[in-house]
Amino acid sequence: MKVGIFGGTFDPVHMGHMVIAEQVMGELGLARVVYVPGGIPPHKEASSVRASAEDRFEMVEAAVEGNERFSVDRVEVDAGRPMYSVETVQILKERAPDDEWFFISGADEVSNLLAWKDPDRLLEEVVMVAATRPGFDLSKLGHLEAGLRNFDRIFPVECTRVDISATGIRRRILQGKSVRYLVPEGVYRIISDRRLYEGDEKRSGQGGRLKEETR
Numbered sequence: 001m002k003v004g005i006f007g008g009t010f011d012p013v014h015m016g017h018m019v020i021a022e023q024v025m026g027e028l029g030l031a032r033v034v035y036v037p038g039g040i041p042p043h044k045e046a047s048s049v050r051a052s053a054e055d056r057f058e059m060v061e062a063a064v065e066g067n068e069r070f071s072v073d074r075v076e077v078d079a080g081r082p083m084y085s086v087e088t089v090q091i092l093k094e095r096a097p098d099d100e101w102f103f104i105s106g107a108d109e110v111s112n113l114l115a116w117k118d119p120d121r122l123l124e125e126v127v128m129v130a131a132t133r134p135g136f137d138l139s140k141l142g143h144l145e146a147g148l149r150n151f152d153r154i155f156p157v158e159c160t161r162v163d164i165s166a167t168g169i170r171r172r173i174l175q176g177k178s179v180r181y182l183v184p185e186g187v188y189r190i191i192s193d194r195r196l197y198e199g200d201e202k203r204s205g206q207g208g209r210l211k212e213e214t215r
């Protein structure tokens with residue numbers, strides 16, 4: 001069975017994410033996609049992540065509800081420390097070693113693959129799917145060829161351009177604008193109920209987690 005891993009900060013998860021997961025799944029014939037929200041993403045400053053790991057996890061949980069091929073995994077959220085993708089995929093693969101694993105990422109992030117931890121080892125573990133993002137020129141991946149043994153394990157997939165980013169959503173909320181329909185309905189409800197992203201301070205439904213995350 002072919003399985004996709006979709007890692008991200010998901011701060012918050014939005015329709016751009018849902019569209020690429022759905023379309024990559026269709027293009028590559030994946031049986032399912034596992035979303036893996038990062039607890040403390042190693043590539044981002046802890047202070048730049050606005051919602052708590054638990055809130056971000058619950059938003060993804062709400063987003064995937066009703067799609068039996070989508071699920072969300074707690075492995076990074078529960079780790080309580082930064083985890084690199086190469087480590088995450090090894091843990092997930094151990095649970096289902098007979099499956100064929102694909103790592104879904106935006107093409108802009110894949111173009112930065114040489115800065116990831118152990119990219120060649122990661123490419124031994126998974127096929128890297130570079131989902132195109134608005135404004136991205138696929139020839140920008142060419143420079144990776146010289147730096148990677150396993151360059152041929154990168155597979156670009158053209159997806160419908162959805163010009164939504166988590167940064168744009170957080171900005172709209174700060175400006176008092178609606179983000180309804182930019183995120184799945186359940187995510188919109190969590191954002192509204194918990195008043196996420198409304199102020200400069202991090203907010204969370206679970207205060208205890210917040211401290212852990214910023215440590």
Ligand code: ATP
Nearest residue numbers: 008009010016105106109132133162164165166167
């Ligand atoms: P931010 O704006 O805070 O950087 P983001 O919207 O890029 O967040 P992430 O959680 O960092 O969201 O993204 C997870 C993955 O999804 C990344 O690989 C990113 O490149 C990709 N991605 C995010 N939004 C889109 C989009 N609209 N189209 C295609 N890929 C996307």
